[in-house]
Amino acid sequence: MIKMIIETDICIIGAGPVGLFAVFEAGLLKMRCHLIDALSQAGGQLTEIYPKKPIYDIPGYPVITAEQLIKNQLEQIAPFKPTFSLGERVEELRKQDSGSYEVIGSLGTVIKCQVVVIAGGLGCFEPRLPEVKNLDRYYPNYVHYMVKDPHHFRGKKIVIAGGGDSAMDWTNYLADIAGEITLVHRSNTFRGSPDSASKIYDLEKKGILKLLLSHRLDSLEGTDQLQRLNMTDHNNDPVSVDCDHFIALYGLSPKLGPIARWGLDLSMNSILVDTKDYSTNVERIYAIGDINSYQGKLNLILCGYHEAALMAQSAFKYVYPDKRLSFKYTTVNGINEF
């Protein structure tokens, strides 16, 4: 396990648009930020779910695509040198005697901070799991829900299951690396990118890929190690494929996850906050963006930006307990980079 210790002023959980803007508002008050996000890139649902979609209600932009907005936001916060732990989900929060916090990530990263800001959107994106017998028995050594290191599969017999772009793209990528590769899809066509689909048919024609369409997953079988995947075909007849690894790629869906265990007041799946500064019931912990809830709450990016600004003004007292806060405009003072 990688063990990395990071010291910062504010730890922001979630690197979506609101988490990113919190870096800017904190930066104006000379507070440093570290962001941690389960996804492997910044942007949250904007880059994960709808990167190409136009957004029409960002002030100052008649229209901007989701991915462009995130690109701009990263540029906007660059002067404040934020640091990131991407592809790592938060597991635990430890309160220190001094009142400060340690945020513990799933890869062992420890983030020491004065303030925790939860900007977790609708939760932590987690893989959708198929219904296959013995899945748990072979996870995580032989069953995978994302490809972290493609070279882990070098020379191995692998089966990929799924019919979306990510299943097709990884099949195309891993075809050169794996020893044997099979793609299993429930239906008889691919509806995703036509370009990726034609590459899949090409690989099958060349004999590199075994393509099983209209197959249903049934069970995994083996000893301590995974040995085969059992399925049924369109006639309901049993079919088996030998494999060392099974990779199920059925997209991601947000789950609240460990946040639910931190003693925060919750309503449904969101965190209740005080609208004077978007603080939670736990001192030094704030919640901004889609993850919070209050009377009149709207899940809009622009509301999250406002919440980030008020949060930063309030968090200042924990980072600089001996300093007086004075409110300043960027038009007067510009950006004083770190």
Place this chain on the structure above:
Amino acid sequence: MNFKNINIEVIDRDGSLKKSLIEVDIEDNLMEILKAGNYEMRATCGGMGLCADCHCEILSGMDHFPPPTDQEYETLDTLPIIFNNSRLACQIKKGDYLSNTKIRLINPS
């Protein structure tokens, strides 16, 4: 479209059968209509047919529904589990055909 109320039978995510008369006003699609009828709809993508939070199975009345959009097909294709009459409620536009139908809401996997 000039109709006001939709009669719909819904098997909720906890398995209970509910009969709802939902007053429809500014709602554009079945996801929004169900939300107006107090069914839980997280709708991560807000109705773009991308997240499948509104995945449902149409149990009766499907024949009169408009066919799935390309986006709907594409998203359904990425899910680990679907049913014969799986649809994404957000991609089903408001229409008379919604009345007297029966649907089942699917828990996000």
